[in-house]
Amino acid sequence: MDRLSIIGLFLALLSLVGGSILKGAGLSSLWSPAAFVIVIVGTLAAILLHTSPAVFKHAFKIVRWVVKPPVSDRRALIQQIVDWSNIARRQGLLGLEPQVEMQDDAFIRKGLQLVVDGVEPDTIRHMMEIELGSQEQQDLAATKVFEGMGIYAPTLGIIGAVLGLIAVMKNLADPSKLGHGIAAAFTATIYGIASANLLFLPVSAKLKGVIAHTTREREMVIEGLIAIAQGENPRNIENSLAGFVN
Known part of the structure; x- marks a missing residue:
């Protein structure tokens, strides 16, 4: 959490x-119901036009990472990689086969399976980097949904304020309505600027940070699996991966 x-x-x-x-x-x-419709509903309409269905769906799938990011323990993961290296040295790469099905992370499971299958280290790196790049690109595209909402909301807030002032101008003959009308007009501006700067843009930035952290962790996994495939000494693997912790 x-x-x-x-x-x-x-x-x-x-x-x-x-x-x-x-x-x-x-x-x-x-x-202000009118401001809500113009700014919030309008922002949603704009982002639906802006985004493909798959990206929009993925964005609201990963938004929970803002409050509950993926569990990460790099030290424990390094120890696990070192344990795999010890198993490979004692039993050979096929000795890692029971470990494959024990992995909950699909990325780690795929990489470990490639090692067990005896795929060349360079090929493992190439395949895993493609997998990593594809996932990172998909996640970053999802963050742009919230970034886009943060761009559209303030503009729609201004539109709401202008529409409110137009309504005020129509009631100039009745001074009792002017104060309330002007206040209601500027509520739309508050909705637009506040939602952008206190919600949409911070959420986008937070998700980008989580994605960068996850990507770095997966880069560590790739390096560890490559080292196992090359038959590196477990102690050397541990020392080389330690740099990823900091």
């Missing part, structure tokens, strides 16, 4: 609600 993300989401909400109360605007000023 990523506590910083949870704290960040809480503080984002607190900054809006608390700021509105401290400024004397009150909570009611933050609610």
Whole structure:
């Protein structure tokens, strides 16, 4: 569980609600059905036009990583790779075959199977790097969904404000409606800027960080599997992979 993300989401909400109360605007000023439709629904419409169905679906599949990123323990993974190396030295590469089905991670399972099958180290590297690059590209494309929403939302907020001011201009003859109308118009701007800078763009940046961390970890796995396939000494493997921990 990523506590910083949870704290960040809480503080984002607190900054809006608390700021509105401290400024004397009150909570009611933050609610506007018209602004919600123009900004939030409009942003969703824009990103649906912007994105392919597969990428959109994947984006909302990985968004949970903001609060609950994939479990990562590089030291334990290095130890596991060293254990595999010891098994390979004692029993040969075929001795690793029972380990393949024990792996929950499909990427590790595929790489270990290639080692067991006796595939040449260069070929293993080539195949695994293609697999890694493909997954990374897919994940990064998903982060652009939230990045795009962060770009569209402020503009739609301005559109909402303009539409609100147009409605105010139509009621110039009735001064009692001007103050409320202008306040409602600027609520759309708040929706657009706040959602972009307190939610959409931070979520995109957080996901990119998680993806970069996962990619680096998988690069470590590739190096470890290549070393096993080349018959490297387990102690040397451990020492070479230690650099990935920091």
